[in-house]
Amino acid sequence: xxxxxxxxxxxxxxxxxxxxxxxxxxxxxxxxxxxxxxxxxxxxxxxxxxxxxxxxxxxxxxxxxxxxxxxxxxxxxxxxxxxxxxxxxxxxxxxxxxxxxxxxxxxxxxxxxxxxxxxxxxxxxxxxxxxxxxxxxxxxxxxxxxxxxxxxxxxxxxxxxxxxxxxxxxxxxxxxxxxxxxxxxxxxxxxxxxxxxxxxxxxxxxxxxxxxxxxxxxxxxxxxxxxxxxxxxxxxxxxxxxxxxxxxxxxxxxxxxxxxxxxxxxxxxxxxxxxxxxxxxxxxxxxxxxxxxxxxxxxxxxxxxxxxxxxxxxxxxxxxxxxxxxxxxxxxxxxxxxxxxxxxxxxxxxxxxxxxxxxxxxxxxxxxxxxx
Ligand SMILES: Nc1ncnc2c1ncn2[C@@H]1O[C@H](COP(=O)(O)OP(=O)(O)OP(=O)(O)O)[C@@H](O)[C@H]1O
Ligand SMILES: [Mg+2]
Numbered sequence: 001x002x003x004x005x006x007x008x009x010x011x012x013x014x015x016x017x018x019x020x021x022x023x024x025x026x027x028x029x030x031x032x033x034x035x036x037x038x039x040x041x042x043x044x045x046x047x048x049x050x051x052x053x054x055x056x057x058x059x060x061x062x063x064x065x066x067x068x069x070x071x072x073x074x075x076x077x078x079x080x081x082x083x084x085x086x087x088x089x090x091x092x093x094x095x096x097x098x099x100x101x102x103x104x105x106x107x108x109x110x111x112x113x114x115x116x117x118x119x120x121x122x123x124x125x126x127x128x129x130x131x132x133x134x135x136x137x138x139x140x141x142x143x144x145x146x147x148x149x150x151x152x153x154x155x156x157x158x159x160x161x162x163x164x165x166x167x168x169x170x171x172x173x174x175x176x177x178x179x180x181x182x183x184x185x186x187x188x189x190x191x192x193x194x195x196x197x198x199x200x201x202x203x204x205x206x207x208x209x210x211x212x213x214x215x216x217x218x219x220x221x222x223x224x225x226x227x228x229x230x231x232x233x234x235x236x237x238x239x240x241x242x243x244x245x246x247x248x249x250x251x252x253x254x255x256x257x258x259x260x261x262x263x264x265x266x267x268x269x270x271x272x273x274x275x276x277x278x279x280x281x282x283x284x285x286x287x288x289x290x291x292x293x294x295x296x297x298x299x300x301x302x303x304x305x306x307x308x309x310x311x312x313x314x315x316x317x318x319x320x321x322x323x324x325x326x327x328x329x330x331x332x333x334x335x336x337x338x339x340x341x342x343x344x345x346x347x348x349x350x351x352x353x354x355x356x357x358x359x360x361x362x363x364x365x366x367x368x369x370x371x372x
Contacts, residue, residue, distance in 0.1 A: 006074070006076045006163055008023070008073060008074035008076065009023075009074060009076045009077065009078050009163060009164070009367065009369065009370075010022065010023040010035075010065075010072055010074055010076070010077050010078070010367060011023075011024075011077075011078050011079075011171070011362075011363040011364060011365065011366025011367030011368070011369070012061075012077045012078070012079045012155070012160070012363065012366065013079075013080060013168075013171075013360075013362040013363040013366065014046070014057075014079060014080075014151065014154075015041075015046070015217065015218065015219065016041070016043075016046045016047060016048065016049070016218070016219045017040060017041050017043065017046075017218045017219060017243070018038055018039065018040050018041055018218065018359075019038065019039050019041060019057075019060060019061055019064050020036070020037070020038040020039075020064075020359065020360055020362070020363040021035075021036065021037055021038075021064055021065060021068070021072065021077075021363060022035070022036045022360060022363040022364050022366070022367040023035045023036075023072050023073065023074060023367060024346070024364075024367045024368060024371060026371060030347030030348065031345055031346050031347055031368060031371050032346065032347055032348045033346055033348075033350055033351060033364075034070060034071075034072075034073070034351065035068050035069075035070035035071055035072045035073075035351065036068070036070070036350075036351075036354065036360060036363070037064050037065070037067070037068035037069070037070075037072075038064070038356075038359070038360070039060055039063060039064045041057065041060060042056075045057050048082070048084065048219075048238075049081075049082025049083075049084060049085055049147070051150055051151075051154055054153070054154050054157055055157065057154060057158075058154060058155075058157035058158040059158075061154075061155070061157075061158035061160065062158050062159070065158070065160070069351075069352055070351040070352065075159060075160050075161055076160075076161050076163045077155055077160045077161065077162055077163065077164075078162075078163060078164035078165075078166065078171075078366040078367065078369045079151055079155065079162055079164070079165060079166070079366065080165075080166045080167065080168040080170075080171050080362055080366055081143050081147055081148065081151060081165060081166070081167065081168070082147070082168075083167070083168045083169070083220070083222050083234065083236040084220070084236045084238075085143075085144060085147050086141065086142065086143050086144075086147075086167045086168075087114065087115040087122075087140075087141070087142040087143075087167075088139070088140070088141050088142075088167050088169055088170070088231055088233065088234055089111070089114045089115075089139075089140050089142075089233065090129070090137055090138070090139055090140075090230075090231075090232055090233075091107060091110050091111065091114075091126075091137070091138050091140050092135040092136070092137055092138075093106050093107075093110070093135060093136050093138065094134060094135055094136075095131070095133075095134065095135065095136060098136055103126075103136075103138070107124065107126060107138060107140055108124075111124065111140060111142060115142060117142070117144060121144055121145055121146075122142040122143060122144055122145060123142070123143045123144075123145055123148055123165070124140060124141070124142050124143075125140075125141045125142075125143075126138045126139060126140040126141070127139050129230045130228075130230075139230060139231060141166075141167045141170065143165055143167070148165055151165070152165075164366075164369050164370075166366065166369070167234070168215070168222065168234075168362055169213075169222065169224040169231050169234035170231065170365070171361075171362045171363075171365030171366045171369075172213060172215055172222075172224065172316060172361050172362055172365050173213065173224065173226060173229075173231060173365070174345075174365040174368050174369070175316075175340075175342050175344065175345065175361045175362070175364040175365030175368060176213070176314065176316060176340040176341060176342060176344050176361060176365075177226075177229055177344065178344060178345065179345050179368070179371070208228055208229070209227070209228070209307070209310055209311070209312070210225065210226065210227045210300065210306055210307060210308050210310075210311040211225075211226045211227075211311065211312050211313070211314055212224065212225055212226075212293060212296060212297070212311065212312075212313045212314070213226065213313075213314045213316060213340070214289070214293075214313060214314070214315050214316070214317070214320075215316050215317040215361070215362075216240075216241075216242065216315065216316070216317040216318065216319025216320055216322075217241060217242065217317045217318065217319065218241060218242045218243050218318060219238070219241050219242075219243055220236045220237060220238050220240070220241050221236070221237045221240040221241060221289065221292075221317075221319070222234060222235065222236050222237075222317075223235050223236075223237065223292060223293070223296050225296060225300055225306075227304075227306060227307075232300065232304060232306070235296070237292055239288070240285060240288050240289050240292065241319075242264075242318060242319050244285065245264055245281060245282060245285055246260045246261045246264055247260070248281050248284075248285075249263055249264055249277075249278060249281055252277065252281065253277060263278055264278060264282075267279065268282065268322055268323035268324070269282045269283070269286075269322060269323050269324045269325065269328060270323060270324075282322065283328070286325070286328055286329065286332070287332075289329070290329070290332045290333060293313065293329075293333060294333070297311060310336075311335060312335060312336040312337070312338060313329065313333070313335055313336070313337050313338070314337075314338045314339070314340045315329075315337065315338070315339050315340060315358075316339075316340035316342065316358050316361040317358055317359060317361065318356055318358060318359040320339055320340065320358045321356060321358060326338070326339055339358070340358065340361060342357055342358060342360055342361040342364050343357070343364070345368055345371075346364070
């Protein structure tokens with residue numbers, strides 16, 4: 001939801017263990033990355049999305065913006081709120097009802113059935129995403145007011161003004177699917193013939209059909225189910241995460257955190273490296289992930305009557321850098337696995353080399369808010 005609409009914003013992804021910011025510059029109808037930066041947070045200052053030490057986080061946020069190699073030139077920020085604390089839901093409203101009642105009233109009546117909060121406790125945003133002969137379909141996003149206020153206050157401490165609040169699944173989807181999927185017109189610049197080569201290489205171009213986006217983060221994995229480019233639901237799984245893999249390596253190999261993290265990145269899923277020990281741990285986690293994906297697909301078939309025969313899976317987040325993850329998942333699930341392109345809606349070169357592009361997916365999606 002947009003609170004005000006300035007013409008320059010930065011996307012700010014606030015996670016338990018990292019802050020990432022991206023600013024996009026619009027030129028001749030194209031979106032160019034002007035600045036990006038990330039910073040690790042020490043454990044404990046944000047825990048499961050709850051801000052424990054606002055002063056410290058705000059100080060690091062200032063550093064993130066001021067010490068960036070390329071300049072951020074706005075104090076207006078679009079932020080996402082912790083996945084576990086937000087709700088996103090498709091609500092069907094009968095045409096006959098919308099003739100008599102206002103959509104807002106109908107959503108207010110229906111939404112409390114799908115979340116453990118009262119309407120007075122949440123900020124709500126919605127968009128109409130389709131209709132059939134009987135129902136109008138609305139994608140409704142709800143954010144608890146207390147959480148929203150806490151994050152706005154935190155950004156205020158860092159002299160940033162929050163102008164948009166979003167559910168992370170919305171930001172991720174915006175980054176990796178062509179912007180037209182949001183109902184926006186693609187810029188005329190992107191329709192020019194010489195832009196075709198870039199479009200052809202964009203492996204996420206086809207936005208029809210069911211898809212699962214997996215955001216493999218440090219502290220959790222998010223599963224977002226999309227159909228026809230529209231989010232149907234999103235879930236966060238706390239026990240599948242990059243941190244969990246690192247901590248398991250620490251315990252089993254009796255290593256420090258830093259060494260375990262290094263072993264994870266170097267040996268990964270390669271059976272020939274580190275005597276295959278790291279690979280075995282990774283496979284255990286991948287097997288859990290496979291179970292969750294199968295459950296999600298079954299849930300979508302049973303509760304949404306969704307078509308899942310050709311469902312494809314798109315990987316993003318830092319964990320998608322894991323060596324051969326796409327190949328292993330593809331074999332286990334017998335489905336098409338794609339690695340997301342977080343630059344699907346970005347033109348031109350990056351201002352400098354980016355270390356871990358997939359980890360910037362959310363920040364890029366936030367920075368793209370309101371860019372056609
Ligand atoms: N090559 C790699 N192999 C395996 N894991 C990797 C690799 N590169 C990065 N990671 C892992 O990705 C994770 C960081 O991803 P990301 O930056 O998306 O998380 P985050 O946004 O900070 O966390 P969250 O989204 O859970 O709040 C770390 O656990 C890191 O170890
Ligand atoms: Mg993340």
